[in-house]
Amino acid sequence: MTLYVLCFALFLVGLYGLLTKRDLVKIILSSGIMGYACNLMIVLFGYRHGGAYPILEKGKEAAAMVDPLPQALVLTSIVIELGATALLAALAIRLFQKYRTYDITKIRRLSG
Protein backbone atom coordinates (compact mmCIF):
# COMPACT_ATOMS: atom_id res chain seq x y z
CA MET A 1 0.00 0.00 0.00
CA THR A 2 2.83 2.38 0.92
CA LEU A 3 4.26 1.84 -2.53
CA TYR A 4 1.05 2.89 -4.22
CA VAL A 5 0.80 6.00 -2.06
CA LEU A 6 4.39 6.94 -2.80
CA CYS A 7 3.76 6.37 -6.48
CA PHE A 8 0.73 8.65 -6.38
CA ALA A 9 2.81 11.21 -4.48
CA LEU A 10 5.34 11.13 -7.32
CA PHE A 11 2.50 11.74 -9.77
CA LEU A 12 1.37 14.73 -7.72
CA VAL A 13 4.93 16.08 -7.63
CA GLY A 14 4.92 16.04 -11.43
CA LEU A 15 1.51 17.68 -11.61
CA TYR A 16 2.58 20.35 -9.10
CA GLY A 17 5.66 21.12 -11.14
CA LEU A 18 3.68 21.29 -14.33
CA LEU A 19 1.21 23.75 -12.87
CA THR A 20 3.52 26.04 -10.92
CA LYS A 21 6.92 26.15 -12.67
CA ARG A 22 7.62 28.99 -15.07
CA ASP A 23 10.68 27.58 -16.80
CA LEU A 24 10.01 25.61 -20.00
CA VAL A 25 12.69 23.02 -19.18
CA LYS A 26 11.27 22.46 -15.70
CA ILE A 27 7.81 22.01 -17.21
CA ILE A 28 9.19 19.34 -19.54
CA LEU A 29 10.90 17.60 -16.60
CA SER A 30 7.66 17.70 -14.60
CA SER A 31 5.73 16.10 -17.42
CA GLY A 32 8.42 13.39 -17.50
CA ILE A 33 8.01 12.81 -13.75
CA MET A 34 4.26 12.39 -14.22
CA GLY A 35 4.91 9.83 -16.90
CA TYR A 36 7.36 7.93 -14.72
CA ALA A 37 4.81 7.77 -11.92
CA CYS A 38 2.25 6.28 -14.29
CA ASN A 39 4.72 3.72 -15.61
CA LEU A 40 5.70 2.75 -12.08
CA MET A 41 2.04 2.37 -11.20
CA ILE A 42 1.43 0.02 -14.13
CA VAL A 43 4.42 -2.16 -13.22
CA LEU A 44 3.26 -2.19 -9.58
CA PHE A 45 -0.17 -3.45 -10.60
CA GLY A 46 1.45 -6.40 -12.32
CA TYR A 47 3.76 -7.21 -9.39
CA ARG A 48 3.10 -10.16 -7.10
CA HIS A 49 4.90 -10.32 -3.80
CA GLY A 50 7.58 -12.97 -4.00
CA GLY A 51 6.65 -13.78 -7.61
CA ALA A 52 9.05 -15.45 -10.02
CA TYR A 53 10.21 -14.20 -13.41
CA PRO A 54 7.55 -14.79 -16.06
CA ILE A 55 9.17 -17.45 -18.23
CA LEU A 56 7.30 -20.70 -18.54
CA GLU A 57 9.61 -23.63 -17.89
CA LYS A 58 9.12 -27.23 -16.87
CA GLY A 59 8.00 -27.56 -13.29
CA LYS A 60 7.01 -23.91 -12.88
CA GLU A 61 3.50 -22.66 -12.39
CA ALA A 62 2.06 -19.56 -14.03
CA ALA A 63 0.28 -18.58 -10.83
CA ALA A 64 3.48 -17.75 -8.97
CA MET A 65 4.84 -15.39 -11.65
CA VAL A 66 4.64 -11.63 -11.87
CA ASP A 67 2.38 -10.41 -14.66
CA PRO A 68 4.52 -9.73 -17.74
CA LEU A 69 1.93 -7.75 -19.71
CA PRO A 70 2.25 -4.49 -17.71
CA GLN A 71 5.98 -4.59 -18.33
CA ALA A 72 5.37 -4.81 -22.06
CA LEU A 73 2.88 -1.94 -21.80
CA VAL A 74 5.40 0.16 -19.90
CA LEU A 75 7.99 -0.36 -22.62
CA THR A 76 5.52 1.01 -25.16
CA SER A 77 4.60 3.92 -22.97
CA ILE A 78 8.27 4.76 -22.32
CA VAL A 79 8.82 4.98 -26.07
CA ILE A 80 5.78 7.24 -26.43
CA GLU A 81 7.08 9.43 -23.63
CA LEU A 82 10.46 9.65 -25.31
CA GLY A 83 8.69 10.98 -28.40
CA ALA A 84 6.65 13.42 -26.34
CA THR A 85 9.70 14.71 -24.47
CA ALA A 86 11.68 15.10 -27.69
CA LEU A 87 8.82 17.02 -29.25
CA LEU A 88 8.44 19.26 -26.19
CA ALA A 89 12.19 19.90 -26.12
CA ALA A 90 12.21 20.76 -29.82
CA LEU A 91 9.36 23.19 -29.31
CA ALA A 92 11.14 24.71 -26.31
CA ILE A 93 14.29 25.25 -28.41
CA ARG A 94 12.27 26.93 -31.14
CA LEU A 95 10.50 29.09 -28.57
CA PHE A 96 13.87 30.11 -27.15
CA GLN A 97 15.07 31.06 -30.62
CA LYS A 98 12.01 33.26 -31.10
CA TYR A 99 11.75 34.89 -27.68
CA ARG A 100 15.30 34.50 -26.26
CA THR A 101 13.89 33.25 -22.94
CA TYR A 102 12.68 30.08 -21.26
CA ASP A 103 10.38 31.98 -18.89
CA ILE A 104 6.78 31.08 -19.69
CA THR A 105 5.45 34.35 -18.25
CA LYS A 106 7.48 36.32 -20.80
CA ILE A 107 6.22 34.15 -23.70
CA ARG A 108 2.81 35.70 -24.06
CA ARG A 109 1.77 36.53 -27.53
CA LEU A 110 -1.43 34.52 -27.09
CA SER A 111 -3.73 35.22 -24.17
CA GLY A 112 -5.97 32.78 -22.38
Place this chain on the structure above:
Amino acid sequence: MIAPYFVIIPLLAAFLVPFASNRRDTGAVLLSLAAGTSLLVLSAYAFFGLSGETQVYRMSAWKLPIGINLVLDAFSSFMLVMVSLIALTSLVYSVKYVRRLDRDWRYYSLFMILVAGMNGVIVTGDLFNLFVFMEIALFAALVLVAYGGQAHEFEASFKYAVMASVSASLILLAIAVVYGATSTLGLATISQALSRQSPLLMLWVGGLFLAGFGLKTAAMPFHAWLPDAHSSAPSPISAMLSGVLIKTLGVYVLIRLFYNVLGAPRLFLHLFLGLGSVSILVGVLLAVGQWDIKRLLAYHSISQVGYILLAMGLDTTLGMAGAVYHMINHAVFKSLLFYNAGALETALGTRDLREMGNVSKLLPVTSATSMIASLSISGIPPFNGFFSKLMIIVAAVQAGHPLLALVAVVGSLLTLASFMKVQRYGLRGGPPVEKTVGRVDGWMKTAMVILAALCLITSLLVVPGIREATLDPVVKVIMDKTQYATTVLGK
Protein backbone atom coordinates in the same frame (compact mmCIF):
# COMPACT_ATOMS: atom_id res chain seq x y z
CA MET B 1 -12.66 -7.70 -43.22
CA ILE B 2 -11.80 -4.15 -44.14
CA ALA B 3 -11.21 -2.78 -40.65
CA PRO B 4 -7.36 -2.82 -40.76
CA TYR B 5 -7.26 -0.93 -44.06
CA PHE B 6 -8.48 2.23 -42.34
CA VAL B 7 -5.14 2.34 -40.56
CA ILE B 8 -3.00 0.72 -43.26
CA ILE B 9 -3.93 3.07 -46.11
CA PRO B 10 -3.09 6.41 -44.44
CA LEU B 11 -0.02 5.00 -42.67
CA LEU B 12 1.31 3.56 -45.93
CA ALA B 13 0.55 6.82 -47.71
CA ALA B 14 2.43 8.75 -45.01
CA PHE B 15 5.41 6.49 -45.58
CA LEU B 16 5.26 6.66 -49.38
CA VAL B 17 4.74 10.42 -49.64
CA PRO B 18 8.45 11.26 -49.20
CA PHE B 19 9.34 8.81 -51.97
CA ALA B 20 6.67 10.05 -54.34
CA SER B 21 7.90 13.64 -54.22
CA ASN B 22 11.44 14.84 -54.60
CA ARG B 23 11.52 18.60 -55.04
CA ARG B 24 7.98 19.51 -55.95
CA ASP B 25 4.96 18.42 -53.94
CA THR B 26 2.88 17.15 -56.90
CA GLY B 27 3.49 13.50 -56.07
CA ALA B 28 2.62 14.06 -52.43
CA VAL B 29 -0.60 15.85 -53.36
CA LEU B 30 -1.70 13.14 -55.76
CA LEU B 31 -0.83 10.32 -53.38
CA SER B 32 -2.58 11.83 -50.38
CA LEU B 33 -5.63 12.76 -52.44
CA ALA B 34 -5.78 9.17 -53.69
CA ALA B 35 -5.48 7.87 -50.12
CA GLY B 36 -8.15 10.29 -48.91
CA THR B 37 -10.55 9.31 -51.69
CA SER B 38 -10.05 5.59 -51.15
CA LEU B 39 -10.63 6.05 -47.43
CA LEU B 40 -13.88 7.89 -48.11
CA VAL B 41 -15.07 5.19 -50.52
CA LEU B 42 -14.07 2.40 -48.12
CA SER B 43 -15.73 4.01 -45.13
CA ALA B 44 -18.93 4.70 -47.05
CA TYR B 45 -18.87 1.09 -48.22
CA ALA B 46 -18.33 -0.06 -44.63
CA PHE B 47 -21.14 2.14 -43.30
CA PHE B 48 -23.76 1.12 -45.82
CA GLY B 49 -22.50 -2.45 -46.26
CA LEU B 50 -22.64 -3.32 -42.56
CA SER B 51 -26.38 -2.56 -42.17
CA GLY B 52 -26.25 -2.71 -38.38
CA GLU B 53 -23.94 -5.72 -38.15
CA THR B 54 -20.68 -5.76 -36.18
CA GLN B 55 -17.47 -6.94 -37.78
CA VAL B 56 -14.62 -8.07 -35.58
CA TYR B 57 -11.12 -8.44 -36.95
CA ARG B 58 -8.63 -10.31 -34.80
CA MET B 59 -5.07 -9.13 -35.35
CA SER B 60 -2.78 -12.10 -36.01
CA ALA B 61 -5.81 -14.32 -35.34
CA TRP B 62 -5.35 -14.18 -31.55
CA LYS B 63 -8.63 -14.63 -29.68
CA LEU B 64 -9.83 -11.79 -27.49
CA PRO B 65 -8.53 -12.12 -23.92
CA ILE B 66 -5.01 -12.38 -25.36
CA GLY B 67 -5.01 -10.56 -28.68
CA ILE B 68 -6.06 -7.14 -29.93
CA ASN B 69 -9.16 -6.85 -32.05
CA LEU B 70 -10.51 -4.20 -34.38
CA VAL B 71 -14.24 -3.60 -34.17
CA LEU B 72 -16.22 -2.12 -37.02
CA ASP B 73 -19.82 -1.40 -36.08
CA ALA B 74 -22.32 1.22 -37.16
CA PHE B 75 -20.97 3.85 -34.75
CA SER B 76 -17.33 3.44 -35.70
CA SER B 77 -18.04 3.32 -39.44
CA PHE B 78 -20.16 6.48 -39.06
CA MET B 79 -17.20 8.20 -37.43
CA LEU B 80 -14.92 6.91 -40.17
CA VAL B 81 -17.15 8.45 -42.84
CA MET B 82 -17.02 11.76 -40.97
CA VAL B 83 -13.23 11.73 -40.61
CA SER B 84 -12.64 10.72 -44.23
CA LEU B 85 -15.03 13.35 -45.53
CA ILE B 86 -13.43 16.22 -43.65
CA ALA B 87 -9.92 14.89 -44.32
CA LEU B 88 -10.53 14.76 -48.06
CA THR B 89 -11.95 18.29 -48.28
CA SER B 90 -9.15 19.52 -46.04
CA LEU B 91 -6.58 17.98 -48.39
CA VAL B 92 -8.27 19.57 -51.40
CA TYR B 93 -8.22 22.91 -49.59
CA SER B 94 -4.55 22.50 -48.64
CA VAL B 95 -3.17 21.98 -52.15
CA LYS B 96 -2.41 25.64 -52.83
CA TYR B 97 -2.87 26.92 -49.30
CA VAL B 98 0.20 25.24 -47.80
CA ARG B 99 2.47 26.19 -50.69
CA ARG B 100 2.66 29.75 -49.42
CA LEU B 101 4.14 28.39 -46.18
CA ASP B 102 7.10 27.38 -48.34
CA ARG B 103 7.49 23.78 -47.24
CA ASP B 104 7.21 20.57 -49.20
CA TRP B 105 5.86 17.03 -48.72
CA ARG B 106 6.15 16.94 -44.93
CA TYR B 107 2.73 18.48 -44.51
CA TYR B 108 1.04 15.65 -46.41
CA SER B 109 3.00 12.99 -44.57
CA LEU B 110 2.00 14.43 -41.20
CA PHE B 111 -1.57 14.85 -42.34
CA MET B 112 -1.77 11.18 -43.27
CA ILE B 113 -0.32 10.19 -39.88
CA LEU B 114 -3.01 12.33 -38.23
CA VAL B 115 -5.70 10.50 -40.20
CA ALA B 116 -4.13 7.11 -39.41
CA GLY B 117 -4.14 7.90 -35.69
CA MET B 118 -7.76 9.02 -35.70
CA ASN B 119 -8.93 6.03 -37.73
CA GLY B 120 -7.01 3.77 -35.37
CA VAL B 121 -8.73 5.27 -32.33
CA ILE B 122 -12.06 4.71 -34.03
CA VAL B 123 -11.64 1.09 -35.14
CA THR B 124 -9.69 -0.35 -32.23
CA GLY B 125 -11.35 -2.52 -29.62
CA ASP B 126 -8.47 -2.46 -27.17
CA LEU B 127 -7.84 0.13 -24.49
CA PHE B 128 -4.06 0.34 -24.70
CA ASN B 129 -4.11 0.26 -28.48
CA LEU B 130 -6.51 3.20 -28.34
CA PHE B 131 -4.01 5.07 -26.16
CA VAL B 132 -1.19 4.43 -28.64
CA PHE B 133 -3.24 5.58 -31.65
CA MET B 134 -4.35 8.63 -29.69
CA GLU B 135 -0.72 9.60 -29.12
CA ILE B 136 0.06 9.08 -32.81
CA ALA B 137 -2.76 11.42 -33.80
CA LEU B 138 -1.73 13.97 -31.17
CA PHE B 139 1.93 14.08 -32.18
CA ALA B 140 0.96 14.71 -35.78
CA ALA B 141 -1.53 17.36 -34.66
CA LEU B 142 1.07 19.08 -32.47
CA VAL B 143 3.57 19.34 -35.29
CA LEU B 144 0.91 20.52 -37.72
CA VAL B 145 -0.20 23.26 -35.30
CA ALA B 146 3.38 24.57 -35.29
CA TYR B 147 3.76 24.04 -39.04
CA GLY B 148 3.82 27.68 -40.02
CA GLY B 149 6.93 28.24 -37.92
CA GLN B 150 5.90 31.53 -36.30
CA ALA B 151 6.41 32.37 -32.66
CA HIS B 152 2.76 32.21 -31.63
CA GLU B 153 2.36 28.87 -33.37
CA PHE B 154 5.18 27.33 -31.33
CA GLU B 155 3.65 28.82 -28.23
CA ALA B 156 0.23 27.32 -28.97
CA SER B 157 1.78 23.99 -29.85
CA PHE B 158 3.76 23.93 -26.59
CA LYS B 159 0.64 24.65 -24.55
CA TYR B 160 -1.22 21.95 -26.42
CA ALA B 161 1.66 19.50 -25.90
CA VAL B 162 1.75 20.10 -22.15
CA MET B 163 -2.02 19.62 -21.92
CA ALA B 164 -1.73 16.49 -24.04
CA SER B 165 0.93 15.05 -21.76
CA VAL B 166 -1.20 15.69 -18.67
CA SER B 167 -4.19 13.99 -20.25
CA ALA B 168 -2.02 11.12 -21.50
CA SER B 169 -0.76 10.57 -17.95
CA LEU B 170 -4.29 10.56 -16.58
CA ILE B 171 -5.42 8.11 -19.23
CA LEU B 172 -2.43 5.88 -18.57
CA LEU B 173 -3.26 5.94 -14.86
CA ALA B 174 -6.83 4.97 -15.71
CA ILE B 175 -5.58 2.12 -17.89
CA ALA B 176 -3.37 0.96 -15.00
CA VAL B 177 -6.34 0.97 -12.63
CA VAL B 178 -8.50 -0.89 -15.13
CA TYR B 179 -5.82 -3.47 -15.78
CA GLY B 180 -5.13 -3.88 -12.08
CA ALA B 181 -8.79 -4.60 -11.42
CA THR B 182 -9.70 -6.72 -14.43
CA SER B 183 -6.41 -8.14 -15.81
CA THR B 184 -7.59 -7.48 -19.35
CA LEU B 185 -7.37 -4.65 -21.87
CA GLY B 186 -9.98 -5.46 -24.54
CA LEU B 187 -12.92 -3.04 -24.28
CA ALA B 188 -15.40 -5.92 -24.48
CA THR B 189 -13.70 -8.05 -21.84
CA ILE B 190 -13.22 -5.01 -19.56
CA SER B 191 -16.92 -4.28 -19.85
CA GLN B 192 -17.81 -7.80 -18.73
CA ALA B 193 -15.23 -7.90 -15.94
CA LEU B 194 -16.08 -4.44 -14.55
CA SER B 195 -19.76 -5.27 -14.20
CA ARG B 196 -18.76 -7.81 -11.53
CA GLN B 197 -16.58 -5.34 -9.60
CA SER B 198 -17.53 -2.90 -6.86
CA PRO B 199 -19.18 0.40 -7.82
CA LEU B 200 -16.37 2.28 -6.12
CA LEU B 201 -13.96 1.08 -8.80
CA MET B 202 -16.35 2.41 -11.42
CA LEU B 203 -15.99 5.84 -9.81
CA TRP B 204 -12.18 5.72 -9.98
CA VAL B 205 -12.04 4.49 -13.53
CA GLY B 206 -14.80 6.79 -14.73
CA GLY B 207 -13.31 9.80 -13.00
CA LEU B 208 -9.86 9.27 -14.47
CA PHE B 209 -11.25 8.63 -17.95
CA LEU B 210 -13.49 11.68 -17.74
CA ALA B 211 -10.57 13.86 -16.70
CA GLY B 212 -8.24 12.43 -19.36
CA PHE B 213 -10.57 12.41 -22.33
CA GLY B 214 -12.41 15.49 -21.09
CA LEU B 215 -9.15 17.38 -21.62
CA LYS B 216 -9.19 16.16 -25.22
CA THR B 217 -12.84 17.12 -25.64
CA ALA B 218 -12.15 20.63 -24.36
CA ALA B 219 -15.36 20.86 -22.37
CA MET B 220 -15.49 23.98 -20.25
CA PRO B 221 -13.14 23.54 -17.28
CA PHE B 222 -10.67 21.72 -19.56
CA HIS B 223 -10.76 24.14 -22.47
CA ALA B 224 -7.77 26.43 -21.95
CA TRP B 225 -5.56 24.97 -24.69
CA LEU B 226 -8.17 24.86 -27.45
CA PRO B 227 -8.56 28.49 -28.56
CA ASP B 228 -4.79 28.89 -28.93
CA ALA B 229 -4.11 25.62 -30.71
CA HIS B 230 -7.10 25.76 -33.04
CA SER B 231 -6.63 29.37 -34.03
CA SER B 232 -2.86 29.21 -34.55
CA ALA B 233 -2.83 26.17 -36.85
CA PRO B 234 -3.06 26.55 -40.65
CA SER B 235 -6.75 26.77 -41.60
CA PRO B 236 -7.16 23.26 -43.09
CA ILE B 237 -5.60 21.88 -39.92
CA SER B 238 -7.87 24.01 -37.73
CA ALA B 239 -10.74 22.43 -39.63
CA MET B 240 -9.38 18.96 -38.92
CA LEU B 241 -8.79 19.75 -35.24
CA SER B 242 -12.10 21.46 -34.56
CA GLY B 243 -14.07 19.37 -37.00
CA VAL B 244 -12.97 15.86 -36.22
CA LEU B 245 -10.01 15.56 -33.81
CA ILE B 246 -11.84 16.73 -30.68
CA LYS B 247 -14.72 14.45 -31.63
CA THR B 248 -12.75 11.29 -32.29
CA LEU B 249 -10.30 11.61 -29.39
CA GLY B 250 -12.84 13.20 -27.09
CA VAL B 251 -16.51 12.62 -27.72
CA TYR B 252 -16.28 9.30 -29.55
CA VAL B 253 -14.06 7.74 -26.88
CA LEU B 254 -16.23 9.13 -24.08
CA ILE B 255 -19.37 7.65 -25.64
CA ARG B 256 -17.64 4.34 -26.29
CA LEU B 257 -16.23 4.09 -22.78
CA PHE B 258 -19.14 5.41 -20.78
CA TYR B 259 -21.94 3.79 -22.74
CA ASN B 260 -20.50 0.60 -24.22
CA VAL B 261 -17.93 -0.28 -21.56
CA LEU B 262 -19.14 1.20 -18.27
CA GLY B 263 -22.85 0.91 -19.11
CA ALA B 264 -23.86 4.58 -18.71
CA PRO B 265 -23.50 5.12 -14.93
CA ARG B 266 -25.93 7.77 -13.71
CA LEU B 267 -23.42 9.96 -11.90
CA PHE B 268 -21.34 10.47 -15.03
CA LEU B 269 -24.38 11.18 -17.17
CA HIS B 270 -25.24 13.99 -14.76
CA LEU B 271 -21.66 15.24 -15.06
CA PHE B 272 -22.04 15.26 -18.86
CA LEU B 273 -25.19 17.35 -18.49
CA GLY B 274 -23.37 19.80 -16.24
CA LEU B 275 -20.23 20.03 -18.36
CA GLY B 276 -22.32 20.35 -21.52
CA SER B 277 -24.54 23.18 -20.34
CA VAL B 278 -21.63 25.13 -18.82
CA SER B 279 -19.66 24.73 -22.06
CA ILE B 280 -22.59 25.88 -24.21
CA LEU B 281 -23.05 29.12 -22.30
CA VAL B 282 -19.51 30.09 -21.33
CA GLY B 283 -18.05 29.04 -24.71
CA VAL B 284 -20.45 31.20 -26.64
CA LEU B 285 -20.15 34.14 -24.24
CA LEU B 286 -16.38 34.11 -24.66
CA ALA B 287 -16.82 33.79 -28.43
CA VAL B 288 -19.01 36.90 -28.74
CA GLY B 289 -16.22 39.11 -27.41
CA GLN B 290 -13.52 37.90 -29.81
CA TRP B 291 -12.25 39.96 -32.73
CA ASP B 292 -9.86 37.41 -34.18
CA ILE B 293 -12.08 35.37 -36.50
CA LYS B 294 -10.31 32.06 -35.88
CA ARG B 295 -10.31 32.49 -32.10
CA LEU B 296 -14.03 33.24 -32.31
CA LEU B 297 -14.58 30.01 -34.23
CA ALA B 298 -12.43 28.08 -31.76
CA TYR B 299 -14.53 29.27 -28.82
CA HIS B 300 -17.62 28.19 -30.75
CA SER B 301 -16.15 24.69 -30.96
CA ILE B 302 -16.25 24.54 -27.15
CA SER B 303 -19.85 25.69 -27.18
CA GLN B 304 -20.93 23.25 -29.90
CA VAL B 305 -19.19 20.31 -28.22
CA GLY B 306 -21.23 21.35 -25.17
CA TYR B 307 -24.40 20.55 -27.14
CA ILE B 308 -23.07 17.07 -27.92
CA LEU B 309 -22.13 16.45 -24.27
CA LEU B 310 -25.52 17.71 -23.11
CA ALA B 311 -27.30 15.36 -25.51
CA MET B 312 -25.04 12.48 -24.43
CA GLY B 313 -26.01 13.01 -20.79
CA LEU B 314 -29.75 12.75 -21.47
CA ASP B 315 -29.59 8.96 -21.94
CA THR B 316 -32.56 8.82 -24.31
CA THR B 317 -32.70 7.51 -27.86
CA LEU B 318 -33.70 10.89 -29.26
CA GLY B 319 -30.97 12.65 -27.28
CA MET B 320 -28.31 10.28 -28.53
CA ALA B 321 -29.58 10.67 -32.10
CA GLY B 322 -29.23 14.43 -31.60
CA ALA B 323 -25.69 14.00 -30.27
CA VAL B 324 -24.57 11.82 -33.18
CA TYR B 325 -26.31 14.06 -35.70
CA HIS B 326 -24.85 17.22 -34.21
CA MET B 327 -21.42 15.63 -34.36
CA ILE B 328 -21.45 15.26 -38.14
CA ASN B 329 -23.22 18.61 -38.62
CA HIS B 330 -20.65 20.39 -36.51
CA ALA B 331 -17.85 18.69 -38.41
CA VAL B 332 -19.30 19.98 -41.69
CA PHE B 333 -20.13 23.58 -40.81
CA LYS B 334 -17.21 24.25 -38.48
CA SER B 335 -14.73 22.99 -41.08
CA LEU B 336 -16.42 25.19 -43.66
CA LEU B 337 -16.15 28.21 -41.34
CA PHE B 338 -12.45 27.58 -40.83
CA TYR B 339 -11.99 27.32 -44.60
CA ASN B 340 -13.77 30.65 -44.94
CA ALA B 341 -11.52 32.16 -42.29
CA GLY B 342 -8.49 30.81 -44.14
CA ALA B 343 -9.75 32.25 -47.42
CA LEU B 344 -10.32 35.65 -45.80
CA GLU B 345 -6.87 35.53 -44.26
CA THR B 346 -5.36 34.66 -47.64
CA ALA B 347 -7.24 37.40 -49.45
CA LEU B 348 -7.02 40.21 -46.92
CA GLY B 349 -3.89 39.32 -44.98
CA THR B 350 -5.54 39.73 -41.58
CA ARG B 351 -7.64 37.74 -39.13
CA ASP B 352 -8.95 40.77 -37.26
CA LEU B 353 -12.62 41.36 -37.99
CA ARG B 354 -12.22 45.12 -37.47
CA GLU B 355 -9.81 45.37 -40.39
CA MET B 356 -12.08 43.55 -42.80
CA GLY B 357 -14.85 45.05 -44.86
CA ASN B 358 -17.43 44.25 -47.48
CA VAL B 359 -16.01 41.45 -49.60
CA SER B 360 -19.23 40.11 -51.14
CA LYS B 361 -18.25 41.54 -54.56
CA LEU B 362 -14.61 40.57 -54.36
CA LEU B 363 -14.94 37.04 -52.93
CA PRO B 364 -18.41 35.83 -53.94
CA VAL B 365 -17.79 32.14 -53.17
CA THR B 366 -16.30 32.79 -49.74
CA SER B 367 -19.03 35.16 -48.67
CA ALA B 368 -21.85 32.94 -49.97
CA THR B 369 -20.52 29.77 -48.34
CA SER B 370 -19.77 31.56 -45.09
CA MET B 371 -23.37 32.78 -45.03
CA ILE B 372 -24.57 29.17 -45.37
CA ALA B 373 -22.18 28.00 -42.64
CA SER B 374 -23.17 30.84 -40.30
CA LEU B 375 -26.85 30.06 -40.77
CA SER B 376 -26.13 26.37 -40.15
CA ILE B 377 -24.23 26.90 -36.92
CA SER B 378 -26.83 29.35 -35.62
CA GLY B 379 -29.60 26.85 -36.30
CA ILE B 380 -31.67 28.49 -39.03
CA PRO B 381 -34.24 26.09 -40.55
CA PRO B 382 -33.33 24.68 -43.93
CA PHE B 383 -29.76 23.95 -42.81
CA ASN B 384 -28.45 21.00 -40.83
CA GLY B 385 -27.69 22.77 -37.53
CA PHE B 386 -31.35 23.55 -36.98
CA PHE B 387 -32.47 19.93 -37.05
CA SER B 388 -29.81 18.56 -34.71
CA LYS B 389 -30.29 21.39 -32.21
CA LEU B 390 -34.05 20.89 -32.39
CA MET B 391 -33.58 17.18 -31.66
CA ILE B 392 -31.38 17.97 -28.67
CA ILE B 393 -33.80 20.58 -27.30
CA VAL B 394 -36.85 18.32 -27.75
CA ALA B 395 -34.97 15.43 -26.15
CA ALA B 396 -34.00 17.62 -23.19
CA VAL B 397 -37.64 18.62 -22.64
CA GLN B 398 -38.82 15.03 -22.97
CA ALA B 399 -36.21 13.81 -20.50
CA GLY B 400 -37.54 16.30 -17.94
CA HIS B 401 -34.82 18.94 -18.13
CA PRO B 402 -36.64 22.07 -19.40
CA LEU B 403 -33.96 24.27 -17.87
CA LEU B 404 -31.24 22.61 -19.94
CA ALA B 405 -33.40 23.00 -23.04
CA LEU B 406 -33.56 26.71 -22.22
CA VAL B 407 -29.75 26.77 -21.92
CA ALA B 408 -29.51 25.21 -25.38
CA VAL B 409 -31.92 27.78 -26.85
CA VAL B 410 -30.08 30.72 -25.25
CA GLY B 411 -26.77 29.31 -26.49
CA SER B 412 -28.19 29.09 -29.98
CA LEU B 413 -29.39 32.71 -29.88
CA LEU B 414 -25.99 33.93 -28.70
CA THR B 415 -24.38 31.90 -31.49
CA LEU B 416 -26.61 33.71 -33.96
CA ALA B 417 -25.57 37.05 -32.41
CA SER B 418 -21.87 36.31 -32.71
CA PHE B 419 -22.17 35.17 -36.31
CA MET B 420 -24.14 38.29 -37.16
CA LYS B 421 -21.08 40.09 -35.85
CA VAL B 422 -18.84 38.03 -38.16
CA GLN B 423 -21.03 38.77 -41.16
CA ARG B 424 -21.44 42.44 -40.29
CA TYR B 425 -17.76 43.22 -39.73
CA GLY B 426 -15.99 40.51 -41.69
CA LEU B 427 -17.87 39.93 -44.88
CA ARG B 428 -20.81 42.20 -45.62
CA GLY B 429 -20.80 45.43 -43.65
CA GLY B 430 -18.61 48.49 -43.92
CA PRO B 431 -16.89 49.95 -46.94
CA PRO B 432 -16.17 47.62 -49.88
CA VAL B 433 -12.63 46.26 -49.93
CA GLU B 434 -10.75 47.50 -52.98
CA LYS B 435 -7.89 45.07 -53.44
CA THR B 436 -6.70 41.76 -52.08
CA VAL B 437 -3.20 40.65 -51.08
CA GLY B 438 -3.70 37.02 -52.07
CA ARG B 439 -5.91 34.97 -54.33
CA VAL B 440 -8.53 32.42 -53.24
CA ASP B 441 -7.76 29.69 -55.72
CA GLY B 442 -9.93 27.00 -57.28
CA TRP B 443 -8.95 24.25 -54.86
CA MET B 444 -10.05 26.32 -51.88
CA LYS B 445 -13.29 27.25 -53.61
CA THR B 446 -13.99 23.59 -54.45
CA ALA B 447 -13.56 22.51 -50.84
CA MET B 448 -15.81 25.32 -49.62
CA VAL B 449 -18.53 24.61 -52.17
CA ILE B 450 -18.52 20.86 -51.38
CA LEU B 451 -18.99 21.53 -47.67
CA ALA B 452 -21.64 24.20 -48.28
CA ALA B 453 -23.59 21.66 -50.32
CA LEU B 454 -23.13 19.15 -47.51
CA CYS B 455 -24.64 21.65 -45.05
CA LEU B 456 -27.88 21.20 -47.00
CA ILE B 457 -27.46 17.51 -47.81
CA THR B 458 -26.86 16.42 -44.22
CA SER B 459 -30.13 18.08 -43.20
CA LEU B 460 -31.77 15.27 -45.21
CA LEU B 461 -30.64 12.80 -42.54
CA VAL B 462 -33.79 13.58 -40.51
CA VAL B 463 -36.11 12.56 -43.37
CA PRO B 464 -37.79 9.36 -42.07
CA GLY B 465 -36.58 6.88 -44.72
CA ILE B 466 -33.01 8.14 -44.65
CA ARG B 467 -32.87 8.41 -40.88
CA GLU B 468 -33.60 4.70 -40.44
CA ALA B 469 -30.67 3.86 -42.70
CA THR B 470 -28.15 6.30 -41.27
CA LEU B 471 -28.67 7.61 -37.74
CA ASP B 472 -30.73 4.82 -36.19
CA PRO B 473 -28.19 1.97 -36.46
CA VAL B 474 -25.58 4.24 -34.87
CA VAL B 475 -27.88 5.18 -32.00
CA LYS B 476 -28.83 1.51 -31.56
CA VAL B 477 -25.18 0.50 -31.09
CA ILE B 478 -24.72 3.19 -28.44
CA MET B 479 -28.00 2.67 -26.60
CA ASP B 480 -27.52 -1.11 -26.46
CA LYS B 481 -24.83 -0.17 -23.95
CA THR B 482 -22.96 -3.21 -22.63
CA GLN B 483 -24.57 -5.42 -25.28
CA TYR B 484 -21.45 -4.29 -27.15
CA ALA B 485 -19.39 -6.83 -25.20
CA THR B 486 -21.58 -9.80 -26.09
CA THR B 487 -21.75 -8.71 -29.73
CA VAL B 488 -17.97 -8.45 -29.99
CA LEU B 489 -17.19 -11.60 -28.02
CA GLY B 490 -19.94 -13.62 -29.65
CA LYS B 491 -18.17 -13.86 -32.98
